[in-house]
Amino acid sequence: MKAVQILGERGNYRLALASSLPKPVTKADQILIKVHAAGITADEVSWVEVYKTPSRIPGHDISGVIEELGPSYDGPLSIGDAVFAMLDADRGQGMAEYAVASASEVARKPKSVSHAEAAALPIxxxxxxxxxxxxxxxxxxxxxxxxxxxxxxxxxxxxxxxxxxxxxxxxxxxxxxxxxxxxxxxxxxxxxxxxxxxxxxxxxxxxxxxxxxxxxxxxxxxxxxxxxxxxxxxxxxxxxxxxxxxxxxxxxxxxxxxxxxxFVLSVDAEALSRVAGFIDEGRVKGLDVIEFPTDQALDAWAYASHRGRLGKTVINFC
CATH class of the missing domain: 3.40.50.720 (NAD(P)-binding Rossmann-like Domain)
Known part of the structure; x- marks a missing residue:
């Protein structure tokens, strides 16, 4: 699969777009999401957690479609559901064509917004x-x-x-x-x-x-x-x-x-679900987004690092 990777070490890193990384595999009650869009948190390149992951793939805010459910998953979601999620800081790895999430991280996407708009919302x-x-x-x-x-x-x-x-x-x-x-x-x-x-x-x-x-x-x-x-x-x-x-x-x-x-936030699928309802009811407005295609992922990160930008930067993987 294609994915953004952080190469090097903290303070001396560079970003790359990889094209042949292994597709993640679900375990237990995990959920495999085909990522349609991933939101960028530019400060993540300074977080220690991403450097501890084997893939060095950043990304916590995603929106996509459920492709596979782990063998012990017994929740309300089904294959084919459109969802959005905030992946835990210790795992992340959402800025890719596929990502694994836990049940506590995932909620149904607001129906009234696109995947790109939904990917800007979780954090x-x-x-x-x-x-x-x-x-x-x-x-x-x-x-x-x-x-x-x-x-x-x-x-x-x-x-x-x-x-x-x-x-x-x-x-x-x-x-x-x-x-x-x-x-x-x-x-x-x-x-x-x-x-x-x-x-x-x-x-x-x-x-x-x-x-x-x-x-x-x-x-x-x-x-x-x-x-x-x-x-x-x-x-x-x-x-x-x-x-x-x-x-x-x-x-x-x-x-x-x-x-x-x-405080540092924790995953909260219930909050995502409640606010998705508010958005679909018209009581809460989503965020403005600036979208980049996958092949311009590095340009997207450069844009996201500008403090004066208007809107949340998102990479479309579909």
């Missing part, structure tokens, strides 16, 4: 879902600030906060993306330009901050959270307090009652 959906539900523990009609709101995770978070919790959402993004955010079906209550001096003093208090940016933006966001509120971040790179034992945020000195969490 953003699950990250936003876990941040809001599991870590921020939002309650109905909370007031939430989402930083980096026009990014893939931010777009999902602004919508899910409204759909799941009827939250009042304040979206922090560049002015050029404000109209896009206002047009989302679930809507945002307020959009704020992160380039505006003192934006953090003009928002007012929020119950929760979901940060996707980190750095100075995260530090400023502390000014907006209530004294008993919560800050959840998935910033890359993570804040120092997320990496070093015994280190706490400097901002905690003035707001000791604030909970602060950094």
């Amino acid at each position: 953003p959906i699950i990250t936003a879902w876990e941040a809001l539900s599991r870590h921020a523990k939002l309650t109905p009609r909370s007031r939430v600030l989402v930083t980096g709101a026009s990014g893939a995770v931010g777009v999902m978070a602004t919508q899910l906060a409204k759909v799941l919790f009827d939250a009042e959402v304040v979206a922090l993004a560049s002015e050029a993306r404000h109209e896009y955010l206002r047009r989302l079906p679930s809507g945002v209550s307020e959009v704020v330009d992160y380039k505006t001096p003192g934006w953090e003093t003009k928002i007012g208090e929020v119950d929760a901050v979901f940060d996707t940016v980190g750095g100075e933006v995260l530090s400023k966001a502390w000014s907006t959270v209530k004294s008993n509120g919560v800050i959840v971040t998935v910033a890359d790179p993570p804040p120092r307090w997320a990496l070093e034992k015994g280190v706490v945020p400097a901002e905690l000195a003035s707001k000791p009652g604030v909970r602060y969490i950094y």
Whole structure:
């Protein structure tokens, strides 16, 4: 099969498009998916997990059709079903014509979007879902600030906060993306330009901050959270307090009652299934995608590494 491979070592790698790698084989209750499209997470080239796999194939967000079910699979899915999945970080290997997934990673694809559009969704959906539900523990009609709101995770978070919790959402993004955010079906209550001096003093208090940016933006966001509120971040790179034992945020000195969490997402087929339903109902809009054919896979990775791009980069394998 054809697949993207990472050759070399971390910090000294190169990408290649291989054409004769072995097709994976299912075991136990695994699911073999004929991949129609795979979404690119450009930062993956720095993740240690992919370098531990024998194939060195990256890729976690995929959409395709079930080709084979393992001998002990007894779930609701069938051969021929259109599905999308987030493959576990320890295994990945989705950027290929075929990929193996576990039952806990796979959900039926939203019917109203293409495979390319579906392949852009899993990591953003699950990250936003876990941040809001599991870590921020939002309650109905909370007031939430989402930083980096026009990014893939931010777009999902602004919508899910409204759909799941009827939250009042304040979206922090560049002015050029404000109209896009206002047009989302679930809507945002307020959009704020992160380039505006003192934006953090003009928002007012929020119950929760979901940060996707980190750095100075995260530090400023502390000014907006209530004294008993919560800050959840998935910033890359993570804040120092997320990496070093015994280190706490400097901002905690003035707001000791604030909970602060950094997390790495886990696979969650239930979240994918729920949000697929919201998309098909028109309550949540998917992401804009930029599609590349298989033979332009390396160009796709180069494009995906540009921070200023609009849309999620996807490689079509079918």
